[in-house]
């Protein structure tokens with residue numbers, strides 16, 4: 001994953017040091033064992049090459065493969081799942097694929113803005129904490145009944161959700177005792193070496209791991 005001038009990797013990922021959507025893409029790459037060059041971006045001061053590669057949408061994550069820049073985290077995640085099919089992170093059946101896409105979209109539209117509002121600080125933090133907690137608690141049946149969010153196989157939905165669960169203590173969110181299944185779900189994935197590989201040093205520092 002190291003960036004070196006002599007790297008033979010064909011993929012480069014522009015990514016921020018602590019960002020749930022970048023973390024989602026790094027999780028997909030780690031789950032599939034994809035090697036790539038990582039360029040750490042300060043989003044307040046994006047590098048010139050990122051501005052040139054994705055002039056209309058110079059956000060992170062942005063994936064570059066040869067001369068092509070691919071952006072929007074969900075587009076990157078699905079691209080990687082098609083380009084590197086093993087292990088598959090989407091089911092084969094169209095109806096289940098649609099269900100996965102809905103869940104990933106809900107995390108992006110409802111959960112991620114709360115995380116970003118908490119990280120931004122200011123007067124909206126408490127409302128964002130309350131809303132994120134509600135959203136997680138509304139999903140308890142999924143955390144409770146399966147090894148992963150949608151069954152026994154890890155999917156893109158888990159890659160979207162787990163970076164948020166990892167950050168809960170750092171975001172100042174404590175779930176009630178009857179939501180222990182959420183932490184148990186997280187621990188099942190956190191214990192996987194691929195999850196550790198998906199994180200930047202800054203993200204690793206967001207939580208003290210207490211594996212039981």
Ligand SMILES: N[C@@H](CCC(=O)N[C@@H](CS)C(=O)NCC(=O)O)C(=O)O
Pocket residue numbers: 016019020021022043058059060061071072073074
């Ligand atoms: N919908 C985009 C959102 C990505 C996003 O919010 N990225 C933030 C960093 S966490 C960013 O790059 N902000 C700076 C900018 O948009 O110029 C995606 O899923 O990729």
